[in-house]
Amino acid sequence: MMRVTAVLVCAALAGCQAVPGEGPLASAINTDGGKSGAEIGRQNAAVFEIVDVDNTSAQLVSQYFGSALKRRFGFGSGGAGRAVIGVGDVLKITIFEAGSDGLFSTQDSKQTSLDVVIQPDGQAAIPYVGLVRFSGKTLEEARQTILAALRNKAVEPDVIVNSVNTSSRMVTVSGAVGRSAQVPLNLTGEHITDVIAKAGGPVAQPYESYVTLVRNGRSGTTLLKSVIENPSENIYVQPGDQIFVTRDPRTFTLLGAVKQNARIEFGANDLNLLEAVALGGGGDDAAVNAKGYFLFRYEEPEIIAALIGNARFNQMLAKGMKSDKFGRYPLVYRFDMSRPDSLLVGQTFPIKSRDVIYAARHNAVDFAKFLALVSRPVSVVAQGITVANGIGN
Structure with missing residues (x-):
């Protein structure tokens, strides 16, 4: 009789949601996905989409490279x-002349080298030329400017401009x-x-x-x-x-019906979904819902559009889906570990830094908890009522 009563009361409590638990059931996540805050029953609730992790979605996510x-x-x-000359740059300017009686040549040498520093106004002085604007010009443009200024002054001049120091x-x-x-x-x-x-x-x-x-x-x-x-x-x-x-070591958070709830470092160049679950010791066989593995992530909009289509994406935006400061949107990937191919698909689905993996508990866990609560001796319940009355007074 007690078990029948427990079942009836548990059903009235909407699936034993009133018993203690470490997080939502899979049914709650599946129901909330895509609904607005008003539909969920709370204000300012985050709106997210749910996507099943299968061979197609896993391959799409793993192969995606954004025009980031x-x-x-x-x-x-x-x-x-x-590449242009800027203020503070040091240039070596070498001027050649064909004759030995030119402005820059002698009997021993037909060339002269000058080191110039580009001043704050972008100019530098060249003998017999005056102030030359170098800032904003390439080396070749600077060479042509000096060469043009010397054509009527030097003997068949030629110029080479080299960069010595590029402070700019x-x-x-x-x-x-x-x-x-x-x-x-x-x-x-x-x-x-x-x-x-x-x-x-x-x-x-x-x-x-x-x-x-x-x-x-x-x-x-x-x-x-x-x-x-x-x-x-x-x-x-x-x-x-x-x-x-x-x-900043990449980490993910593992929560729910697993053997270790923790924030875990990747410790490797890449990490897939199966490896991430294994780092936490795997699911708790006595509690986990094999069909209720979920990965919560703020995802790139290009990936979301490719997964669910632009029309559905726009519907989610209209329902109130909001981006984070990086322009990414909330997405929940649903993973069914009861399927044989999950051991293959999970190997190709990449984990990203700050992902949250949640393993939902099985419905039977809450039912067992409820039976344990209602099966306690009446004296314990009476003591609880006495304590409650004392707090109320």
Whole structure:
């Protein structure tokens, strides 16, 4: 009779939700996904979409490479740019003449070398030419400017302009690198990894090193591993850029009906879903719902659109789905460990830093807890009522 009563009371409590538990049941997550706060029954509830992890979705996520730098760094990848002379640069200017009685030649030498420093106004003085504006010009443009000024003064002149010091083409590299430094850029252009290498390279592994690029009051951050693996993200740096390298070990959080609830470091270049669950000791066989593994993540909008389609994505935005400060949106991946192919699919689904993996408990766990509660001796219940009355008074 007690068990029948327990079942009836448990049903009235909406699936034993009133008993203690470490998190939502799988049914609650599946019901809440995609609903607005009003539909869920609470204000300001986060709206998220649920996507099943299968062979197609796992392959799509693992193979995705975003055109990240335009969004992550806030700049297009661009090219090397135009290497021009700037204030503070030191140039070596060599002037040649055909005759020995020219302005810059003697019987012993038909050439003269001059070292000039570009002044704050962008100009420098050349004998018999006067002030020449160098700032903003390439070496060849500067050569042609000097040559044109000497044609009616020197004897069949020719000019060579070489860069000695490029103070105006400096990039600051600091943080978790071998040695923080101001790195001079060469005239052909250099990538992020080039200037980091000049600063001694990162002190930590690329999979736990983040690169922040600051340019013209804007900044963006990405994982150094992503820059190395995706050449399109290894953008050209520009004079005046600031690059900060920080070590931040990638971690994920494992919660629910698993043997270890913890924040866990990757400790490797890559980590898949099965490996992540295994790092926490695996699911608790006595409690876990094999069909109720969920991965909570703020995902890139391009991936969401590819997974659910633009129409569904727009519907979710209309329902109140909000992005984080990086422009990513909440997505929950649902993983069914009861399926035989889950052991293959799980190997191809990559874990990202700050992911939260939740293993829901089985419904039977709450039912067993409820039976334990209602099966307690009446004296214990009476004591509880007495204590409650005392607190109320």
